[in-house]
Amino acid sequence: MTLAHTPAGAASAAPAPARVALARTWMLRSPLAGGLDTAADVLVLDLEDGLPAGRKAEGRDRVRRAAAESPVWLRISAAGTRDGEDDLALGRELDDRLAGVVLAMCAGPDDVAHVAGSLPEGVPVVAMIESAAALLRAPAIAAHPATRRLAFGTGDFRRDTGMGADRLALSWPRAQLVVASAAAGIAGPIDGPCGPADQARDAAVHAVAMGFTGTLALHDAAVAGAHAGFTPAPDEVERARALLGETPDGPVDGSYAPTLARARALVERAEALAAL
Template sequence: MPDHAGTATRPVDATVARSWLLVNGMRAENFDTALTSAADQIVLDLEDALDTRDKPGARLDVAAWLETRSAWVRINDRTTPFWADDVDHLANLPGLRGVMLAKAEAAEQVTETFNRLGGRTPVLALVESAVGVEAAPAIAQARGTFRLAFGSGDYRRDTGAQADDLAMAYPRSRLVVASRIGHLPGPIDGPTVGDDHTILRERTTAASTMGMTGKLCLDTGQPAVINEMLSPTASDIAWARDFLTEFDARGRTIRDGSDRPRLAHVQKITELAAALGIGTE
């Protein structure tokens, strides 16, 4: 097991949030429970988790809860008749941190959502299809796009791909590259179904290796594992400190071509550790 330097003890900014817990919007009794979980961010779900006939009632429950507490909300995709009502009911709610736009396939869908919400609410674009993956660079650069996420289950249904890491390598890489092009934080990987934490660790590690920095999750037992796997380890932080100490001792002089990549890696480790509030003792 990696020697990760613990987890944050305060709310984690959405730009570096690792675990994103999806909560069925019909189950209002679980909203408060989700807040007490280890998840960096929670997402109340008005889309895939609900039957069509349940969406209006769930929307009202979510809106009422957001009057006094805060969360993200996954809304229905732009091509459905539910999108407009979702956006209109959520706009200006004090607890709305942002929306996750389901099945994003075009930059215009993100910008329309952003504008209709008043031009202030961040939109997390959930890319879930072959069309969305190919449009990812444009989506990442759209006005209002805050971060990209991978809807791996729907992507597999759309393409016939399997869940193994090789099959998922292309869409993951595409979202990572698109995020870099759009100057966005690293993208959020799709969820791992099941309660096997060994598999969850393996899938999280694979996503991290590709450059993804967050992961969707489906139950309250997963966030702690995801947070551990996506945090700098104690040895990472120690290495970064040692490198900076040695670099300062030689007058911050670049010796060879390996120093600049190492400095970039050190900066990434130290900035993420600071943002997560870990390794500061």
């Protein structure tokens, strides 16, 4: 399921908004790297960190050529910066060949409003939370109508806050993004890059436990492990179906309804992913 690059003749059963909400892996790739093939759910051509300052124009030309083949997702530079405005101009030029944008260094809901107002109507925005100030504004960012997902820019967030990479250290900011997303009624957030192939599944399992439903990725070799971690396992689905099919033969306690709700959500997610 590569949202912007569906193979010729293939079709998805889910409408585009549902696919954005369900996407597990978001591959960040420099336009200079060449090649649009990936096993990731979404390929994002990275105009921010994926391009050296002296090669921005060249990278945008590569994007134009890629968009001629299929609509593209772009990671764009921070709103209000010179590079960000140039990226938005490219997005307007692409028009219906622009599938969506990942907004780097989103500082607040005004940034989302500026980006959404500068692009063709309805272009989905994934807002990257990469600083302490942005984290505190995450509920308002998530609540903006153009925001479809939040993404955690772990590298820049750690640089801004001085936090280490330890999971315990990052558990509080991760939880804040999950809560903000849930309160806004949007899909669970996208975690920072899942790391190399041998760490991807473990990272995804941890992210799922935190409430995340996707991850950024930098290497195609990591995609299979990430997908395995973010996709409900067959035995989990079987147990959930069995629970939903049972009729209690005695009294139940206050945990019963929440347990059923979690089982139903797991089955629905598994079925939705299988239909993509």
